[in-house]
Amino acid sequence: MEKVYSENYSGDELMAIEASRFIKSTDTVILGTGLPMVAAIFAQKTHAVGVNFVVESGSIDPILPFAPFTVADPIIGHMAVRTGSLREVLGCMVQRGLVDVGFLGGAEIDQFGNINSTCIGDPQSPKVRFPGSGGANCIASCVPKILIITEHEKRRFPAKVQFITSPGYIDGPDGRKKAGLKMAKPDIIVVTDLCVMQINPDTGRLELTKLMPGVTIDEVYKNTGFEPRLRGKMGEVELPTEAELKILREEVDPNHIYLKEFSKQPRT
Amino acid sequence: MSKVSKRVKVMSAQEAVENLVFHGAIIGMGGQNVTRCAVALAHEIIKQGKRDLTLTGCNLSIHMDLMVGAGLVKKCEFGLGGLGRFGATFQFRRAIEERRMEAEDYDHLTMVCRFLAGEMGIPFIPVRGLMGSDILKYQAPSTKKKFEIINNPWNQGEKVLLVPAMEPDVTIVHVQKADEIGNVLIQGIACHEPELIRASKTTIVSCEEIVPTRFFRTNSDSTTVPYHYIDAVVEQRFGAYPAATTGYYSFDADHINYYQQRSRAGGEEYKKYLNEYVYGCETFDDVLEKCGGVKRLNHLHREMLRLM
Numbered sequence: 135m136e137k138v139y140s141e142n143y144s145g146d147e148l149m150a151i152e153a154s155r156f157i158k159s160t161d162t163v164i165l166g167t168g169l170p171m172v173a174a175i176f177a178q179k180t181h182a183v184g185v186n187f188v189v190e191s192g193s194i195d196p197i198l199p200f201a202p203f204t205v206a207d208p209i210i211g212h213m214a215v216r217t218g219s220l221r222e223v224l225g226c227m228v229q230r231g232l233v234d235v236g237f238l239g240g241a242e243i244d245q246f247g248n249i250n251s252t253c254i255g256d257p258q259s260p261k262v263r264f265p266g267s268g269g270a271n272c273i274a275s276c277v278p279k280i281l282i283i284t285e286h287e288k289r290r291f292p293a294k295v296q297f298i299t300s301p302g303y304i305d306g307p308d309g310r311k312k313a314g315l316k317m318a319k320p321d322i323i324v325v326t327d328l329c330v331m332q333i334n335p336d337t338g339r340l341e342l343t344k345l346m347p348g349v350t351i352d353e354v355y356k357n358t359g360f361e362p363r364l365r366g367k368m369g370e371v372e373l374p375t376e377a378e379l380k381i382l383r384e385e386v387d388p389n390h391i392y393l394k395e396f397s398k399q400p401r402t
Numbered sequence: 403m404s405k406v407s408k409r410v411k412v413m414s415a416q417e418a419v420e421n422l423v424f425h426g427a428i429i430g431m432g433g434q435n436v437t438r439c440a441v442a443l444a445h446e447i448i449k450q451g452k453r454d455l456t457l458t459g460c461n462l463s464i465h466m467d468l469m470v471g472a473g474l475v476k477k478c479e480f481g482l483g484g485l486g487r488f489g490a491t492f493q494f495r496r497a498i499e500e501r502r503m504e505a506e507d508y509d510h511l512t513m514v515c516r517f518l519a520g521e522m523g524i525p526f527i528p529v530r531g532l533m534g535s536d537i538l539k540y541q542a543p544s545t546k547k548k549f550e551i552i553n554n555p556w557n558q559g560e561k562v563l564l565v566p567a568m569e570p571d572v573t574i575v576h577v578q579k580a581d582e583i584g585n586v587l588i589q590g591i592a593c594h595e596p597e598l599i600r601a602s603k604t605t606i607v608s609c610e611e612i613v614p615t616r617f618f619r620t621n622s623d624s625t626t627v628p629y630h631y632i633d634a635v636v637e638q639r640f641g642a643y644p645a646a647t648t649g650y651y652s653f654d655a656d657h658i659n660y661y662q663q664r665s666r667a668g669g670e671e672y673k674k675y676l677n678e679y680v681y682g683c684e685t686f687d688d689v690l691e692k693c694g695g696v697k698r699l700n701h702l703h704r705e706m707l708r709l710m
Contacts, residue, residue, distance in 0.1 A: 191434050191435075192592050193591055203486075203655075204486040205435070206434040206436060206437040206461065206593065208590055208591075208709065211590040219592040219593060219594060219595070219597065220510060220514050220592075220593050220594045221515070221594065225511055228511070229529075252507060257507075257536070260498065262499070263495045263498045263499050264484075265482045265490065265491075266480065266482045266484075267482060267509035267510070267535075268460075268461060268481050268482035268484075268509065269511070271509035271531050272512075275530060275533070275534075276530060276531065298534070298536045299535060299536070300535065301533075301535050309534065314534070314551070314560075315533055
């Protein structure tokens with residue numbers, strides 16, 4: 135079938151679709167609340183029909199008709215082969231090495247792919263306190279491919295996070311190994327409304343690999359607290375097709391829980 | 403009295419909290435986010451003013467926030483404090499920012515493994531994770547020793563993180579079914595609760611319905627935890643409200659949003675919420691009545707059935 139591309143999409147929609155492109159049909163994916171859930175369910179409904187999901191609250195391979203409200207929404211157990219405990223998923227699957235892809239998010243992400251979801255300022259007396267790790271640290275420590283979907287703002291991308299909640303490459307290519315993490319060289323991919331960045335395991339730093347349609351390198355640099363190196367010739371993220379947008383809007387997030395900026399044009 | 407007892411343990415929330423919860427206790431918190439939070443039991447603890455509490459669990463959400471907001475909590479030891487898509491748990495957040503409460507951060511896996519060590523009666527447990535993170539750089543003033551890193555005795559050169567067992571004094575959980583001696587069935591996602599319950603010195607369980615023991619004896623492969631670990635059984639329909647209980651009712655997004663508005667506003671606004679919905683209600687049934695009664699609860703019940 136010929137692809138009919140659409141330019142009538144929001145930043146959130148293309149972020150979710152682009153992130154889904156990193157998921158393969160053979161993957162076991164641990165879901166996270168928000169756009170990650172949208173991206174993963176979209177992948178299952180399009181190019182990765184064989185993908186299976188696990189969820190920290192204990193749900194194993196559920197069939198999710200649409201994106202649930204949270205990872206502890208009762209529907210997260212819908213048609214699962216097992217609804218077990220948190221330990222079974224984070225311990226017996228993620229820590230055990232059975233999960234291929236994990237999604238993470240946070241208030242800050244730095245050039246080494248470290249994530250802060252704990253606090254701004256002194257941890258004993260923080261200026262702003264965030265929720266904390268939850269399942270994130272375990273996923274960051276043990277999963278070989280990490281996907282991060284986030285809005286691209288300068289304050290979100292400092293050179294160094296104020297608190298490492300979930301380790302990326304910590305301080306360089308051998309940072310994880312030195313710290314004692316068995317998964318020494320995970321792939322880390324960051325999808326924003328401006329670009330895609332991917333970790334270079336030899337430098338331990340994020341590199342700019344693709345731009346969102348219409349976005350310039352300058353614009354990325356202006357909105358980033360470090361200067362990601364360019365990986366090869368800058369490609370553009372593929373536009374969504376009309377068929378993809380229909381599935382995303384009508385099947386994956388029919389109640390517009392996540393994709394509220396439905397009609398907003400991409401930020402250019 | 404031996405804990406492992408087949409005696410009838412059915413009592414009111416008031417009796418259970420009077421008998422088992424004490425000032426300064428470490429409270430194990432069941433529930434995750436908007437599922438099976440032990441809200442009715444948390445209300446009772448607040449009304450009885452049990453203070454200087456330490457709350458522990460994986461995801462501490464709305465019932466934790468209520469107890470913190472009531473000024474009863476001196477420390478939280480947890481994986482995460484928040485309400486996901488509903489936003490921050492504002493009482494928790496402010497109490498930490500204003501240094502009125504200690505926070506001891508771990509992560510979900512580490513916490514559930516600490517309960518796993520507790521339930522097996524071993525002193526500590528190795529976990530992969532946390533290494534390289536700043537979670538290991540900081541600890542709350544009252545924490546004695548947060549962790550230890552050793553060399554794997556069977557694989558020299560491999561660093562292994564050890565964390566201490568956690569055995570809460572009293573755990574509060576809300577489940578679907580229990581019998582009068584304390585056999586428990588959790589339906590749907592079980593979160594960290596099987597480990598948490600078995601690790602606790604005592605447990606109060608509130609349930610949607612009390613079923614005959616025969617139910618467990620004829621479905622023994624689906625008993626989540628047997629009566630050996632349970633000290634009080636409280637029958638409380640809709641006891642997780644405004645959170646959900648799988649198979650029974652959905653969460654009440656409107657009330658959670660209302661709570662969040664009051665909690666975010668803080669001060670007098672928040673006190674008004676506590677006065678109206680907690681202190682001002684003699685029983686949890688009165689809370690449910692105030693929140694829309696039969697009409698609202700039927701709606702949430704139908705929403706759940708639609709999901710199933």
